Amino acid sequence: MISNLISLENISLVKQDKEIINSYSLQINQKQKYNIYGENGSGKTSLLKIIAGITEPTEGEIHSNPSFDMNKDIFYIGHKYGLKNELSVYQNLEYALNFANNNDHSSIESELEEYSMKKYINTQVRYLSHGQKKIISLIQLTLISNKLWLLDEPFTGLDKAKIDLLLSKMDKHVSNMGSIVITSHNVKENFDNIKLC
């Protein structure tokens, strides 16, 4: 049975006297992929941060399913990659797994291989390009596999092959009862597209 993970009810956000989100409601269900799209400054990132629990809405309520743990079941990747420049690729992924209480490090190498990044396994993240950092950051998703992925413009900076691979990973996650919310500037195929004005 498909159940509801999180409900946002009449969410509003005001920052420095500027209304960013006005009375917005959204239901995030299991096995769904949502694409929140809109122009620059329409509040996409702010909405994602509200769902993640980073930003407190000015008004409105957020309800979550009792079986859904807001601390353990969300994985958020924003505009920053969440990687430590001073650590190697392997150390970063190992740290992410340990922090998520997952001691199985066996899949790190295979995931890196899939994204053609295995040769960088011992390279410090500071020496990687922006695109490569983004890939490492996205590899964390499949390694940890939290129920809800919140991704802020995940396809920006990736080549066609990596975008296709990421899309197939997303489909696999959704078929395993997961959910995904992404933001972008336009409508995406195979996503529930939600326009934010």
Next chain:
Amino acid sequence: MLKSFITILLREMHIVLNTSSRVFMPIVYLLLIITFFSISLEGTTVGGYENILPQIIWLSCLLVSLLNMDSLFKEDYEDGTLDGIVINSEILEISLLAKVIAHWMFTIIPLVIVAFSTNLLLTDKLDVSIILLTSLIIGTLTLSLIGSIAASLTLSLRGNGLLLSTIVLPLDIPILIFGTSAIYNASIGMNYSSEMLFLTTLLIFFLIIAPFAASFGVRNSLD
């Protein structure tokens, strides 16, 4: 809860191991300050320079520990790892306390060991050096906890170093007074237990309130 605490400690240890300048730069600064004090005060101090050396070392440690206080959460804020800590921590206060303890263990403790060794080498007084070491261990941990509150409040501000020092310095003064008094009393053979007790009380007080205040500050800065 303990797992995330240890994970953060180990991560910070790996970062320090990969960037040794984080440990060595404060030590170089400490030795420079002590040397400059020695040059400027040599021959001008009644009763000999070595009598006030422990106090100078205490003051130098305080100044050097202030230098990198703004980086306590700043790097995690800038690279996005702080978002992950805030979202995925079972208890955010425990994770932030782990950050402070890691900063103290891997940046300040080497400084304290160098301060102890320098004092022992220059004064040849083991008993006073041990009091210096003990008071510095208690005092610098308290300074780090106070610094974590200010660092969290100034996290989203550009060039936050000056504001952070302005917030932290008045709170650091009691620790400096009681730390240097304890060493002075020890060096002239007087009782120093009341000063040490006061330092310990301050440590316990900030150990209780700092994680909650820092958590509030971090959440507000990310908001």
